[in-house]
Amino acid sequence: MTENSDTLGATEKEIMYATHHAMVKSGYAELSISRISDELDKAKSTIYHYYDSKDALLLDFLRFSIDRFESTVNTTIGAHPKGDLDHIILTLLPCQLKKEKRQLHCVLVNIMPHALDQEAFREQFTEIDNRLKTIIEKTVRRGVRTNVFRDVDPAQAAEHILAVIKGAMCTRLTTNREAATARARTSLFSYIDSHLMA
Amino acid sequence: MTENSDTLGATEKEIMYATHHAMVKSGYAELSISRISDELDKAKSTIYHYYDSKDALLLDFLRFSIDRFESTVNTTIGAHPKGDLDHIILTLLPCQLKKEKRQLHCVLVNIMPHALDQEAFREQFTEIDNRLKTIIEKTVRRGVRTNVFRDVDPAQAAEHILAVIKGAMCTRLTTNREAATARARTSLFSYIDSHLMA
Structure with missing residues (x-):
């Protein structure tokens, strides 16, 4: 589980950026697969193809954020x-x-x-x-x-x-x-x- | 909102102790008004009489815990x-x-x-x-x-x-x-x- 976000494919990365934008715009409480798919401009099914739950998506988002966080520091x-x-x-x-x-x-x-x-x-x-x-x-x-x-x-x-x-x-x-x-x-x-x- | 738990009545204090026991036994994720009323050995309606939501109860529980926390330190x-x-x-x-x-x-x-x-x-x-x-x-x-x-x-x-x-x-x-x-x-x-x- 120590893999970093370099292992993410192109679509997964798009999903991560969309998750980031959804969070910055509306906050964590409003975060949902629907909200992320709005940002992504792709169907919800695309997200479900990669992540079977919000928790699984959050886990990858955490990995993705760590790399970005580290690079700023x-x-x-x-x-x-x-x-x-x-x-x-x-x-x-x-x-x-x-x-x-x-x-x-x-x-x-x-x-x-x-x-x-x-x-x-x-x-x-x-x-x-x-x-x-x-x-x-x-x-x-x-x-x-x-x-x-x-x-x-x-x-x-x-x-x-x-x-x-x-x-x-x-x-x-x-x-x-x-x-x-x-x-x-x-x-x-x-x-x-x-x-x-x- | 800086009132301390001394302002709680006898039943509210019982509810607080029941909340504490429910949390220690089953953790926060399992916490519900039902779970607390099991510990309290009183009907759920008693709790709803004092607290109209889980958040309202949690807020009082936080106040109650601060006093206990402070006294240990x-x-x-x-x-x-x-x-x-x-x-x-x-x-x-x-x-x-x-x-x-x-x-x-x-x-x-x-x-x-x-x-x-x-x-x-x-x-x-x-x-x-x-x-x-x-x-x-x-x-x-x-x-x-x-x-x-x-x-x-x-x-x-x-x-x-x-x-x-x-x-x-x-x-x-x-x-x-x-x-x-x-x-x-x-x-x-x-x-x-x-x-x-x-």
């Missing part, structure tokens, strides 16, 4: 590990969460309950975390190697940074605590300064 | 702020998550999507965060005042600690990353040592 391998870490944090916890990104984050929260008891969804959430953690860990490791960072445990530091990001993302989407995201971001930068910087 | 105001902070972290991120606690945490993840677009649920999630943050912040403030901790910003430190806890809780419930909780806990203790301890 992983854009720069700049000259400086500190700058790269800042970029990762600002990408995942931006000051302003634009509509399209918010919708994608909301999709994750909407699908999350499936991961409590369905192994296939659990594996996808594991995969998201592992990919993000790898990106952060590699950056910290590079910083340690080049003496920009202290000799910290990169895996541990990455886990800490990822936990703050996930906690703050969740707070932003599900509460009215407007100041919390900015505060978490500031405290993360200060953690990097005091805990990682050599 | 807030049990000790010990002699040492560092010990109290450790207690809070170990309560929210225990090494072993017992069945009953896991079910309650799962309920939060299951209800979370409601908070994306329903203000009443959003207010309850805001309330949960505010209560936990207040407990952590007070403890840090006490540590600063008694010179156990450095002169850090208690609100900022509390936000950081809360974000790590929420992120790690979410990871524990929705992924197969078994080592992640222990790592987040260790990194949180090390954050307290290096960032807070005088």
